[in-house]
Amino acid sequence: MHPPLTPHRHPMCLEIIEEFQKCHSEHPLGKFFGECTELKVKLDRCFRQEKAVKRKVNFEQSKKLQERLKAMRKEETAET
Numbered sequence: 001m002h003p004p005l006t007p008h009r010h011p012m013c014l015e016i017i018e019e020f021q022k023c024h025s026e027h028p029l030g031k032f033f034g035e036c037t038e039l040k041v042k043l044d045r046c047f048r049q050e051k052a053v054k055r056k057v058n059f060e061q062s063k064k065l066q067e068r069l070k071a072m073r074k075e076e077t078a079e080t
Contacts, residue, residue: 002043012053013046 003009005017020043023036030036 002040002047010047010050012050013043016043016046 005021007014007017010017016039020036020039023039024031027035
């Protein structure tokens, strides 16, 4: 199962999403018998890569926030 195929949520995978949707519309019965499986595999790989990039960015943001909070706590304890 894949996430919703909304283009604005997956800019990295836009081309593959369009190909996959086109395949489904061109092969309404074939999609049930593996006609679009190769594109589905590509789409899954792209989503994994996209998720890894997002995870890395979120981790870096979290790291910066933790450092800021640590500095604020340090200032608070120095004032008292």
